[in-house]
Amino acid sequence: MLKNYFKIALKVLLRRKFYTFISLFAISFTLVVLMVATAILDHMFAPMAPETNLDRLLCVFHMDLVGPEAQWNGNPGYGFLDKYVRGLHNVERFSIASEERTVTSYKDGAEIKSMLKRTDGEFWKILDFKFIEGRPIDGDDDAKANFVCVINDATRKRFFGDQSALGKFIEADRQRFQVIGVVENVPAMRHIPYADIWVPNSTSPEVNYKEKLMGGNMGLLLARDKNDFDLIRQEFASRLPQVQIVDHNYERMQGRPDTYFEGVAREAVDDDNAVLFTAVIVILMFLFMLLPTINLININISRILERSSEIGVRKSFGASAWTLVGQFIVENLVLTAIGGIFGFILTQIILQILNSSGLIEFAHFTLNLRVFGYGILLILVFGLLSGVYPAWRMSRMQPVLALKGVVR
Amino acid sequence: MIRHLFKLIWNKKKSNLLITLEVLFSFLVLFAVVTMGVVALERFNQPLGYSYNNVWLVEVDTRLTFDSVYNAQKRAIVDQLLLAMKQLPEIEQTSTWAIPPYSSYMSSYGEETNGKLVRIAIHHGSEDAKDVLGLQLLKGRWFEAADRSVNWKPVVINRLLAEQRFGNEDPLGKNPFPPGSDKPETRRNQDYRVVGVISDFRKGGEFTESMLTSIEYLPIEKTTQAISSNFLIKVRPGTTAEFKERLDRALTAVAKGWSFDIKTLEEMRQADFKPRIAFMITTGLISGFLLLMVALGLTGVLWQNVSRRTQEIGLRRALGSSERRIYQQILGELLVLTTFGLLVGTAIIIQFPLLDIITFVTSKAYIISFLISITFMYGITTVCGLYPSLLAVEVQPAEALHYE
Numbered sequence: 001m002l003k004n005y006f007k008i009a010l011k012v013l014l015r016r017k018f019y020t021f022i023s024l025f026a027i028s029f030t031l032v033v034l035m036v037a038t039a040i041l042d043h044m045f046a047p048m049a050p051e052t053n054l055d056r057l058l059c060v061f062h063m064d065l066v067g068p069e070a071q072w073n074g075n076p077g078y079g080f081l082d083k084y085v086r087g088l089h090n091v092e093r094f095s096i097a098s099e100e101r102t103v104t105s106y107k108d109g110a111e112i113k114s115m116l117k118r119t120d121g122e123f124w125k126i127l128d129f130k131f132i133e134g135r136p137i138d139g140d141d142d143a144k145a146n147f148v149c150v151i152n153d154a155t156r157k158r159f160f161g162d163q164s165a166l167g168k169f170i171e172a173d174r175q176r177f178q179v180i181g182v183v184e185n186v187p188a189m190r191h192i193p194y195a196d197i198w199v200p201n202s203t204s205p206e207v208n209y210k211e212k213l214m215g216g217n218m219g220l221l222l223a224r225d226k227n228d229f230d231l232i233r234q235e236f237a238s239r240l241p242q243v244q245i246v247d248h249n250y251e252r253m254q255g256r257p258d259t260y261f262e263g264v265a266r267e268a269v270d271d272d273n274a275v276l277f278t279a280v281i282v283i284l285m286f287l288f289m290l291l292p293t294i295n296l297i298n299i300n301i302s303r304i305l306e307r308s309s310e311i312g313v314r315k316s317f318g319a320s321a322w323t324l325v326g327q328f329i330v331e332n333l334v335l336t337a338i339g340g341i342f343g344f345i346l347t348q349i350i351l352q353i354l355n356s357s358g359l360i361e362f363a364h365f366t367l368n369l370r371v372f373g374y375g376i377l378l379i380l381v382f383g384l385l386s387g388v389y390p391a392w393r394m395s396r397m398q399p400v401l402a403l404k405g406v407v408r
Numbered sequence: 409m410i411r412h413l414f415k416l417i418w419n420k421k422k423s424n425l426l427i428t429l430e431v432l433f434s435f436l437v438l439f440a441v442v443t444m445g446v447v448a449l450e451r452f453n454q455p456l457g458y459s460y461n462n463v464w465l466v467e468v469d470t471r472l473t474f475d476s477v478y479n480a481q482k483r484a485i486v487d488q489l490l491l492a493m494k495q496l497p498e499i500e501q502t503s504t505w506a507i508p509p510y511s512s513y514m515s516s517y518g519e520e521t522n523g524k525l526v527r528i529a530i531h532h533g534s535e536d537a538k539d540v541l542g543l544q545l546l547k548g549r550w551f552e553a554a555d556r557s558v559n560w561k562p563v564v565i566n567r568l569l570a571e572q573r574f575g576n577e578d579p580l581g582k583n584p585f586p587p588g589s590d591k592p593e594t595r596r597n598q599d600y601r602v603v604g605v606i607s608d609f610r611k612g613g614e615f616t617e618s619m620l621t622s623i624e625y626l627p628i629e630k631t632t633q634a635i636s637s638n639f640l641i642k643v644r645p646g647t648t649a650e651f652k653e654r655l656d657r658a659l660t661a662v663a664k665g666w667s668f669d670i671k672t673l674e675e676m677r678q679a680d681f682k683p684r685i686a687f688m689i690t691t692g693l694i695s696g697f698l699l700l701m702v703a704l705g706l707t708g709v710l711w712q713n714v715s716r717r718t719q720e721i722g723l724r725r726a727l728g729s730s731e732r733r734i735y736q737q738i739l740g741e742l743l744v745l746t747t748f749g750l751l752v753g754t755a756i757i758i759q760f761p762l763l764d765i766i767t768f769v770t771s772k773a774y775i776i777s778f779l780i781s782i783t784f785m786y787g788i789t790t791v792c793g794l795y796p797s798l799l800a801v802e803v804q805p806a807e808a809l810h811y812e
Contacts, residue, residue: 104670291433291702294426299708306715
């Protein structure tokens, strides 16, 4: 039966090529836009190297220092993370790293701007960087304040061309670091690992960084199990009242560890409500699909009206409304699937262009299995949305009128 | 004629409803994109109020935030930095400016007046900042060294704030912050006095709107006590990026442990433009394709409509209708449908300024965008209707009447 529908569908498509062209154009265009958006979102949120443990990771990105009249919202400081967040139960590994900041180097009179992140040794055990050469920063480097650095491939090319960088020196903001490792580039949209140059926390020129409650750092908590997130949050909350605040303008600290997605959601919608953020994305996608869907419904209705005599014949010979609806929906899904194939090809091309344009640094958007799955889902939704109403209209045609070709 | 068209359309309201919906949504999309473009163009052509040519920004990171203990020490270092900069022949003038042009952050003061939040951008600058940035003074004077010792707070405001706050009165000597609050700590209860009016200072650059702006006095030696510590320097024309390294070396030699980020305003301007333009191009492209898709779809639907009405058209032809009358009917029906969609769209669009939801678009830009979008929609639908109506005209009466 399905095979029959399939054959009819192909025949119908070939009969009115103009309609087929319009439908395919609409379908593939819509899917391209939605799939490029999906690929970008996937690139931002999905677990992938170096953040292979993203599903077990809690991050302290944002804390509030609250007083009766003043409030300071921002990144936590090294002192807070070191004294009050270290050593929580159910946490396998804990790392403190700085937010990335711009540093300037000069090479032959030309300036080179790079992003620099200060890290401890644990950072390199939580995250799974791909090393091209050398080794990561370890706890010993941080303890002894060794002036060593790990750089990414792009930075190596900028400073040393194609040669090995190991053992050579880089000067950044007037500090000299010896290169001990080179890793593959990490996309700029990956906030946790991203930097061009990584150096030990203890090389900070800041005198009192170990005392500061607020400013410039992030805490990474790798849980033993993601089911322990609630326990970790409870313990974190129970430690907050112990924080000793020197500045008289403030009384207490508040905040909580977020998953990466929640952290981004907090930035985007000013709320830690990840559900709301997801809803906003889904609604935006749906709104975008609205116009193409109406367009496709219109075309589909025209297509059906044209076939009214065929429908009349089938109805007169006893085909039920449901059979006809089923047939038309299958036809529509076939059409959407063909449009989807074009869509996939075009998406691949556009992502390649985006990657090579350098618009987002080190971005490497790909159509991986997950994005492919979302794409198939989108195709199904789109096919159903644009097929159901015309099919329902078709099933309600009066056989006699349909046979005569009179349709309202 | 028109009444007749309405009747025809009403008789097939179901299928026409979908076409109207399509016109409506396309119109809304088109209007949003056109407004974006018109607003960008409008803002781009307004004067910035300053000049970014040969102005460099030196961001100072003292690495010692959050404490006043170090201020005396910091002060001494700043004096040495100023001395070091004076010795470099490339630098023509040095000033401080807390929130530089094209930066992503801002500082503002907002208070409710008559239930409406009035937001005033607050800037801080030194005596030389006016010449470094090329600000245009309209009235009064800029800050001077003697302002350090007065016991009131001198401010310079932009024309927009002067007009909004004082109308035709002379703003000099008055407090620019709106009166009416009884909170003791607010700016309005302190002794601010306007000493001068400048044309404008649009911190955000060409693509942002002009804001109510007030500039307060920040002596250059207090650079590190501002919200963000920056020197703005005017360099000799023709100074290249090579000078950055020497400047950086000279500054770091004086201030050990501090770090300096040196950028030209031109660089910051480019960095600010890049994402904005990329966004506009992407949105424009997507909407362009969206409208092309709608246009093709509409053509298809109209084509089908015409071929279904072969008999009707044939009959009219047989009874003596001219080709022109047939054209008129098909296109006329379409235009009436479009008008329906546009009327609903207009009703929706009018809500935004009425309800004060969108305030960043001037009414001029709103009206221009509206007219462009309406014209464009009629244009698109007419083009879509041309080929189908051509088909209608070609219907042979004899053939059509033979239909059954």
